[in-house]
Amino acid sequence: MSAARQPDLTEIEAQFVALLDGRMTRDEVDRWAGRWLTDDRLSWNKLSLWALDLLFGIDLRHGPDGDYLHDDAQVRGWLVEFRSRRAG
Secondary structure (H helix, E strand, C coil): CCCCCCCCHHHHHHHHHHHCCCCHHHHHHHHHHHHHHCCCCCCCCCCHHHHHHHHHHCCCCCCCCCCECCCHHHHHHHHHHHHHHHHC
C-alpha cells in the first residue's frame, strides 16, 4: 500500500485477518486504522468507514490490566459482517 493512496476494502479486510491470525498486534492495527481514519483529506464509503471505526480502538481495554473491550470472537463476528456487507 502506498502512502499516497488510501486502502481499499481488500486492504481493510486484511487488517482483520492479520489481527485474528496473530500476524499483527491490536496496537498495530489500531495505529494503521487511525492513520487513515483521521486523515481529513480522505473520503470513505460507508463500509470502509464502519470497518475503520471498529479497527481504530481495537486495542482498548477495560482497565490498565483488563481484558480487551472487544474479544477475538467479536472481532471474528465483525469480519463475517464485513464480508457479508461487502458481498451484498
